[in-house]
Amino acid sequence: MTAPRSSHLFNPTEEHRMLRQTVAEFTRREVEPQAAESDRLGVLNTALFRKLGELGVLGITIPEADGGAGMDTVAAVIVHHELSKSDPGFCLAYLAHSMLFVNNFYHCANEEQRARVLPRTLTGEWVGGMGMTEPGAGTDVLAMSTTARRETGPGGDHWVLDGTKTYITNGCEGHCFLVYAKVDGRITAFLVDRDCPGFSTSNHIDKLGMRGSTMAELIFEGCRVPAANLLGEVGGGLVHMMHNLEIERLTLAAMSVGIAERCVELMVDYAQQRQTFGKPIAEYGQIQRYIADGYAAMEAAKALTYNVALDITPDSRNRVGSDAAKLFAAPVGKQCADYAMQVMGGAGYCREYPVERLWRDAKLLEIGGGTIEAHQKNLTKDLCRAAKRA
């Protein structure tokens, strides 16, 4: 009874295997029981979120010396994969906090900024988020219109931000945000928190799925941000942003894999129990097609996602890989949820089972963190460029 060779791709070390076990156990015991209720209410379960801090996964990619777990992209993928089997909405809040804020912030912040912000974000006392998308700039992110200008004088040294970010996960509960704004046309990263005068958030933006996390607008009206909150160099935001997008896409792909895997499990169970015309529906070819096709697609998405994860480190990138993984995996989650609902029929459509929730959650992955059209555009551009160079 030794582990199959392929499991090495998913659990490259003993620590990865134990991490998966811990997160799977936490998901079974604490995440699953609250998922339907959080979905119904459309709220982030902040008490449960802080338990992720106790587990030590909020700073999963942050070096141990700075209070994190010192693990890699594969580890981040494992956490998203396992959490999303039960509550992708809750996992999305985790992603916005740990990947979009903590991981991104860590790589562009200086020592003083890290010391000021990390301790309380790694426990979950402060929830974080990231502001990139604007009402007028989504896929065409470089068209963003939020501006920042420096103001020095008797009132102190600070940056003044004007503009609006939208569809910001953790916008309602978030305390601190990594915000991109243009300084003389150059994209620059800032740390903005609730205490900055002129900063506010809109009402909760209600949504179809991913309802275990919230979304709001971030509004900057002459928002005064201390000079010490400039992250990196003026104009350095683009590089951070592009690098961080890779781990974001890959963990979003992992969420889709988690949804797909759960949906396959649900349809396999149901198809054996449910009988029609005197035999289990698993014996009908039409049902077998949903189960087998769903499983094959899920396994392919899983293998691709974990394979690309091996390449993405603070010092190495795989932009084509992360685009490909999310482009391929996102529709697989949606497809498997749809297959599971079809196999389960009326039961799958009802709230008694988790399938309808996973079905609603899955759609976001074709939109958030890059639409599938953005991945198609970027991939083609990168592949053509590479072909020209060869």
Place this chain on the structure above:
Amino acid sequence: MKILVPVKRVADPDNANKVKVSADGARVTSEGLEWKLNPFDEYAVEAALRLNENGASGEKLGEVIIVSLGPDEVQTTIRQPLAMGADRGIHVKADDAELDSTVVAKVLAALVAQEKPDLVLMGKQAVDGDSNTAGQVLAELLGWPMATFAMAIETADGGKTLTIGREVDTGVLTLKVTPPAVVTVDLRIVAPGSVRNGVTPDAHKYGEGARYASLKGIMAAKKKAIDVRTLADLGVTDGAVVTYTKFERPPARTGSVRFVESAQELVQRLKTEAKVL
């Protein structure tokens, strides 16, 4: 206190429906199953950690040593309790086929002679064989007091005496035990207030169930020592005394569920059709 916690790996009980009996009936096959820490042993680890810490401050009050018998892969099983907070491990190399409760108890007795723990704290049984004997045989070999099925452990004097609660049919039976002793634990030992060590403030709230291996714990476990011994090192050379002759699956269920209109009809049918009344 110095506490020795023996642990066993078992086929993941959540996948128990995949457990199969080999064609010749000679053994239970577990191909394709994941190994997991026996749940009752996990509870014993949790109880040992609670006994040996100030739950509020995290201060350690003693040592928790994990021991497991089996092939090299059981080191994986030992790492999990180390990640939960145990201090070090001992791996006794053996083939699973060489082991039964008596061999295990002899090995543990030999380790007790070397390590001199104050307490051996273990699961009441493993969920694979459900033998429920290793703890009892060990206490007999050592001539130590024993308390089985503990659902509460309390000490007010740093472990010089232990007050053990055992759930019995009519209520809770309370035993006072003077260590060194063998205590086997039941499920309820991991309820929030089941372990009181006189140091952790009564107001401190433990969670329900065993603690998770946190990521910090997992990384720390990498650096904790696991000593490797063999059965011969420990002088345990007599083989197993229990041999299994045959395994078979329980017969498939027959019959069907029928609904009745009233209690009267139920009684009538139980009398006339089922003939059980």
